[in-house]
Amino acid sequence: MADSTAVVWFRRDLRVADQPTFLAAADAADRALALFVLDPALLEPSGGARKNFLYGCLRELDDALGGKLLVVKGDPADVVPRVAKAVGASTVHVAADYGPYGRQRDEDTEKALADAGAELVRTGSPYxxxxxxxxxxxxxxxxxxxxxxxxxxxxxxxxxADTDASTVTWMDPGKKDGGPRAVQVPADEKIDSELPDPGxxxxxxxxxxxxxxxxxxxxxxxxxxxxxxxxxxxxxxxxxxxxxxxxxxxxxxxxxxxxxxxxxxxxxxxxxxxxxxxQRPDSARENYDKKFDALPVEYGKDADEAFAAWQEGRTGFPIVDAGMRQLRAEAWMHNRVRMIVASFLVKDLHLPWWWGARHFMQLLVDGDLASNQHGWQWTAGCGTDAAPYFRIFNPITQGERFDPEGEYVRRWVPELAGVQGKAVHQPWKLRDGIPGGYPEPMVEHKVERQEALDRYEKVKAAR
CATH class of the missing domain: 1.25.40.80 (Serine Threonine Protein Phosphatase 5, Tetratricopeptide repeat)
Known part of the structure; x- marks a missing residue:
């Protein structure tokens, strides 16, 4: 009698330790095929940093599995059932996905598997x-x-869970007639960011x-x-x-x-x-607090130019510019600084929070939809916080408080490298003027803070 086979479909679980799906697969079948699907719906919106980190994690996982990770490309609802059929698997094991796209993808794949006589088995989650x-x-x-x-x-x-690579007997994917052809993990894209070691x-x-x-x-x-x-x-x-x-x-x-x-x-x-x-998948793209739909935000040419200055780290506020430059250099930004730059975008420049959230998701190596979108909404005031909008970060005092010696700013804003101490946070006050090449502040914070509060009155009126 032929050995029974399962498929372990890796997604956001690129490891061999603490893997409940391994235990489920080992209980269900004598051997299992390790599978990862390069899904264009997820890859295409991802920036180069996130893709390169993913590719590195896949290579490391393949090594841990003795070179037995099958990588295919395509719509999972199409390719996963084809892989399962090719290897004669009656079960496909996954960690449950709770994101808006992942849930729909898994429902579609589950239906396609059922039509082919196989079952999608969810065990555990990324949480x-x-x-x-x-x-x-x-x-x-x-x-x-x-x-x-x-x-x-x-x-x-x-x-x-007490697991390692040996918990499951992994089959060599080889070449299966009728199944999708294996692909190589893509080569890293050319990016300017320095990434952490993957895997x-x-x-x-x-x-x-x-x-x-x-x-x-x-x-x-x-x-x-x-x-x-x-x-x-x-x-x-x-x-x-x-x-x-x-x-x-x-x-x-x-x-x-x-x-x-x-x-x-x-x-x-x-x-x-x-x-x-x-609970609220719409909040990935829209205000969690619908009253904030009434908040006026800026659009048009001036807004586009202000957004570009923010993206490039040339706002004239050193702690903001340092954060935005760190983001480009490391595909990562310190969490305190994430809040500072987000507050500046939405409450000093009055631009839509989703512009900033999208920019972060394009550049961050750790871009996570739930954490990113709702972190932005927490700062913008339209999220889950009970009394949020009056929290308007002053980029000067935030810099002086959390970077009191100016080390962080000097690291990322070389134009200010010669300015010592906390004076680096207000270079326009220097006796000799702003060092060459560094811009004047693009707004006056006190004025824009009041403007943000005035705009909030429209939200209060809508409540």
Whole structure:
């Protein structure tokens, strides 16, 4: 009797450790085919940094599986059933996807598999607690983070799954008649950004380094962009090179640490935004708070020029320009600075938050739809925060507070490299004037702050 076969379809879970899908596949069949689909619907909107990081993760995963990862290209609803038929698989195993596109893709693929006599089996997800699991006392989803985070922690999560590459007997994909032809992982695109090392090993090494050092000062250092006070784990979480459940298990060993607790809260934010997007998929492109549809925003030639200045890091506000230049150089930006540059775009320039969100998604190596879109809406005031719009970041005082010696600005804005201390945050006040090549401030913050509040009156009137 022939051995039974399953397919393990990798998506946002590019690792071999802590893989519940491996256990499900091993229970269902004697052997399994490892599959990744290069989906044009996801690849085409992605920037070069995210694609290159993905390609590196796929190469590392293929090595971990002994060269047995089959990579195909096309619409998953078409190619996955064809692969399953070619290898005689009756089950295709995945970690559930809760994003708007992923859910529809999986429903379409599930139907196509069923028509072909096979089953899509969902086991686990990219989250410690899957979206739609945590509810309030009335059985409704949470709309505010703090009560969600308490319920999320009370709900808890499973221990990491004990798996490695040997958990499953992997079949050599070879060439199967009637199946889609395997393709090579694409060569990296030419980009100007310097990316972190891809893959599971790099993820676990970075996490280990953070636990050994950075986590101790995380509570205070995470807001200081000149310091390496953050974990750098966001790209690895994006592609599932490590599961948050693994990280939470490690953090649990540091129960008394306030910094470890602060880091757990950041994981909870990621899971909250995933839940919000699951409940309101329209919020990926539209205001979560529909009252903000009444907020006037700028369009036209002047708006386009202002947006270009912001994108290029030539607003004349050093902390904003430093952040935008870091984004281009590293395909990443410090989280505190993300909030500063976002506030400047929507509340000093009065431009649509979705312009900035789209720009971030095009350049960020860790671009995650739920976290990115709802992080932008939190800053723009139209998201889940209860009283948000009056939070208007002053780019000068933010720079002086979180980059008090000006190290971060001098690193990314070489025109100001010779300006010492916090004076770098107001170069227009220098006795000898602004150093050559650096622009004048494009707006006056005090004036634009009031303009933002005046515009908000239209939102209040719509409530």
């Amino acid at each position: 410690a607690v899957a979206p739609d699991r945590v509810k309030n006392g009335s059985g409704d989803p949470f709309k505010v983070f703090t009560p969600f985070s308490r319920a999320w922690a009370d709900h808890g999560w499973r221990a990491p 599971e090993k790099a993820a676990l090494d970075r996490w280990s380094d953070f636990l050994d050092g950075g986590v101790q000062g995380y509570q205070t250092d995470r807001d200081l962009p000149a310091k390496k006070g953050t974990s750098g784990m966001s790209p690895y979480l994006k592609y599932g090179c490590v599961h948050p459940r693994t990280m939470l298990a490690d953090l649990a060993k540091r129960k008394s640490s306030t910094s470890a607790s602060a880091y757990r809260t950041e994981i909870a934010w990621r899971e909250f935004y995933a839940d919000v997007l699951f």
